[in-house]
Amino acid sequence: MEKAAIDALLKEMQAPTRGEPTPRVKAIVDRIVRDLFYVIDEYDVEPSEFWSAVNYLTQAGRNDEYGLIAAGLGFERFLDVRLDAAEEAAGLTGGTPRTIEGPLYVAGAPLCKGEARLDDGSEEGEILIMHGQVRDTDGRPVAGAHVEVWHANTRGNYSFFDKSQSPFNLRRTIETDADGRYRFRTTMPSGYAVPPEGSTDTLLKQLGRHGHRPAHIHFFVSAPGFRKLTTQINIDGDPYLHDDFAFATRDGLIPAVERNQDPDAIAEAGLNAPFA
């Protein structure tokens, strides 16, 4: 069809009306519908293909996989790129890079002061100890900041989404001490993979892609008067480190991992209590 004919049809379909539209919603929906009309036309989409797409979306919703699909198609990464660009333009540079939140955060994790143990002790795994300091962009420590941490277990699964784990396993909020410092002990996570044969997996396969992420740990860092940072670290050496289906690996977010066989080092680091 001629684009002009499609546009004329869309114009006809502006009526009938009822009341005042919400301008932003209307503008965006009109644009999406127009672009999809063009796609249907250009690719000669058959009615059966169209309805199979509708059914796919229905099932993806039932499976709670829209967040995963958004990550996999690069939408989350794109939103970050735009935030980075806006901050750059406003002269707000420096600090730890942001990267995507992902769809697996759960609010309400236990609040701990200064330090925490994240794992509930139910899994054998490599013990991981991480510590750091929250600083403002001038390098001054921020006391009382909230460092929210969440990550997967050794099988790459997250508590709440994986019902076999205890609630808030591998999820804590740590309040930085007077020097802006935090530290935690946990179990080394494995990389995440989208649910096999699920909606995201089905789509990615048809795109010739996999649904793996490297092992990683998520963070929100917030404090009154500061912008909130959403970020992650990736575990160096993971085969998917630079082949992440969600495009979240960034320079500056791959800290060196120091392997230590000495049990005294763990004892010295403290954090041996089952629940800190």
Ligand code: MBD
């Ligand atoms: C994850 O664990 C994740 O962090 C993202 C971004 C997408 C899917 C699973």
Ligand code: FE
């Ligand atoms: Fe994740």
